[in-house]
Amino acid sequence: xxxxxxxxxxxxxxxxxxxxxxxxxxxxxxxxxxxxxxxxxxxxxxxxxxxxxxxxxxxxxxxxxxxxxxxxxxxxxxxxxxxxxxxxxxxxxxxxxxxxxxxxxxxxxxxxxxxxxxxxxxxxxxx
Amino acid sequence: xxxxxxxxxxxxxxxxxxxxxxxxxxxxxxxxxxxxxxxxxxxxxxxxxxxxxxxxxxxxxxxxxxxxxxxxxxxxxxxxxxxxxxxxxxxxxxxxxxxxxxxxxxx
Numbered sequence: 001x002x003x004x005x006x007x008x009x010x011x012x013x014x015x016x017x018x019x020x021x022x023x024x025x026x027x028x029x030x031x032x033x034x035x036x037x038x039x040x041x042x043x044x045x046x047x048x049x050x051x052x053x054x055x056x057x058x059x060x061x062x063x064x065x066x067x068x069x070x071x072x073x074x075x076x077x078x079x080x081x082x083x084x085x086x087x088x089x090x091x092x093x094x095x096x097x098x099x100x101x102x103x104x105x106x107x108x109x110x111x112x113x114x115x116x117x118x119x120x121x122x123x124x125x126x127x
Numbered sequence: 128x129x130x131x132x133x134x135x136x137x138x139x140x141x142x143x144x145x146x147x148x149x150x151x152x153x154x155x156x157x158x159x160x161x162x163x164x165x166x167x168x169x170x171x172x173x174x175x176x177x178x179x180x181x182x183x184x185x186x187x188x189x190x191x192x193x194x195x196x197x198x199x200x201x202x203x204x205x206x207x208x209x210x211x212x213x214x215x216x217x218x219x220x221x222x223x224x225x226x227x228x229x230x231x232x233x234x
Contacts, residue, residue: 035223037171045163045171045214047223063222064128097170104177111218113161115182117170 002026002116004098009121016088016125022081022098022118030076031055033103033112036083038094039120048096051081056110065091088125095120129153129217133226139234146202148229150215155195159219162191162200165228166211174213175200205231 004027008020022034035050049062051072060072071084081098099114130153140146150160158178163171173182175191178198188203202209210233215226 044228045165045216045225047225050221050223061221099170101173101176111159113173113176113216113218114163114171115173115176117172119170 004100004116004118006096006098006118006121009096009123011124011126012088013127014088014090014125017084017086018088018123020083020085020096020098020121020123022083024079027116029074029079029081029100032100033110034072034074034081034098034100035114036072036081037097037099037114037117038092038123039097040091040094043094046094048083085123088123090125093123093125095122128222129156129220129224131215131217131224131226133215133229135229136227137230137232139232140205141234142205142207144205144234146205146209146231148200148213148215150193150198150200150226152196152198152217156217156219158194159217160191160193160198161216161218162189163214163216164209164211165214171214202231 003025006022012018031053033052036048051060069087073082097120099117101113101115103112132151134149160178162175165171174185174189179191190201212228212230214228
């Protein structure tokens with residue numbers, strides 16, 4: 001079965017750090033553009049950030065609320081995506097999903113939606 | 128940033144009803160919109176991509192339309208399995224953004 005599996009969630013104090021992992025099972029992350037999406041309790045979906053494939057240069061982009069605090073990286077040899085979360089705030093409490101999907105390139109622009117999601121891992125930031 | 132305004136936020140309907148959910152983008156996004164269904168405790172599932180393309184395996188009662196700034200998701204005959212929350216998402220530019228969600232409840 002093709003799936004993404006997140007791990008690393010848990011309880012952390014405000015100001016603390018946590019690293020989430022997302023591993024592909026039956027799915028190669030190599031050449032995939034990968035995103036993290038989070039969902040606070042009883043709230044909607046929020047895109048956190050993404051990383052392009054190494055063949056596309058591997059640059060990252062982040063949503064404003066996490067820029068400068070979160071870092072996305074990948075290790076294709078381990079088929080794993082990471083989300084390093086530093087200086088955590090209570091408002092970062094959420095289920096964190098890794099996700100990916102097919103990429104369409106038009107001239108020089110690429111676009112991708114999400115057709116494969118992990119089950120999510122809960123991060124709770126509380127004192 | 129592109130804002131995605133989804134309406135209504137809650138919708139009460141009966142099995143067999145035709146349901147329409149609207150999403151408005153704050154600027155033109157061509158047809159780079161996807162629609163997702165999410166059930167409690169589960170990850171979202173894509174239904175529609177590029178505004179009107181039906182994802183493989185998704186029932187044909189789901190359809191999408193629109194371009195530019197106005198988009199709709201239609202369920203032609205609501206089934207018991209369709210009671211869930213639906214989100215639109217633009218993937219035209221970064222940051223990628225989602226609508227606030229529409230919860231479809233049993234009337």
